Structure formats: structure tokens, C-alpha cells
Amino acid sequence: MAGHEITDRIADLIDEEHRLRSEALHHGGLTPEQRVQLKDLERQLDAAVELLHRRQALSAFDDD
Template identity: 50%
Template sequence: MADGEIHSRIDELVSEEHQLRSRALGSGLTSEDRTRLAEVEQQLDQCWDLLRQRRAKVEFDENPEDAKARPISEVESYRQ
């Protein structure tokens, strides 16, 4: 996946996240909405991780196409 595709996916996920969060402020979220919001947040973290991997590969003269999306369980366990 190229950087532009990753950015497009991030934009889609951010838009969905904003819709869910604005709904939370109004009528509240259903359990399905809360589940979907958690999924969207995880997918965003995964996309940002992939983008960082690609940028690091470019920085160190490696092929960015070799970067692979890591499992959500791995991405979510990073220390901040």
C-alpha cells in the first residue's frame, strides 16, 4: 500500500471516528457504535504504524514496499 493510499484510509477512518464521537455527545452510542469506535481507533493506530515504518525505510535507503501492517495486538501494545 502506497503512502497516498494509507493517507486516504486514515482520512476515511478519521471521518468515521468524528461521526461516532459527535453522536456520542448527542444521543450517546449504542454498544455496536462503541465496538466500532474501538475498531476504528485500532485501525488508525495500525495505519499510522505502517506509515511510520514506510518513512523509516525510506530514511534508511530501504524499500518502503517491504513495510507490512503489523497485527493490531502488536501495535496496541506499544508503550507511549
């Protein structure tokens, strides 16, 4: 996965997280299914950010 694909994926995950949190505000909270979905989104987001950091670190070392 290229760097821009990772950042695009991160943006998509953030958009989905914001959508879920906005729904929760307007509907009195999250359903149990939405809670599971939010936890999964958070896990995916953490993994994507970690991957991006690793890619950036490798790129910095490759330039030296």
C-alpha cells in the same frame, strides 16, 4: 499500499471516528454496537499510523 493510500485511509478512519463521536454527543452516548465500532476504528487507525511510520522510516534509510 502506497504512502498516499495510507494517508487517505487514515483520513477516512478519522472522519468515521469523528462522525461516531459527534453522534454520541447529540444522542446521549454510544450504543454498544457503536462502542465496538469505535474500538475497531481506533485499532485500525493505530495500525495505519504504525504502517505509515514504518514506510517513512524505510524510505529515509533507502535515501542514504
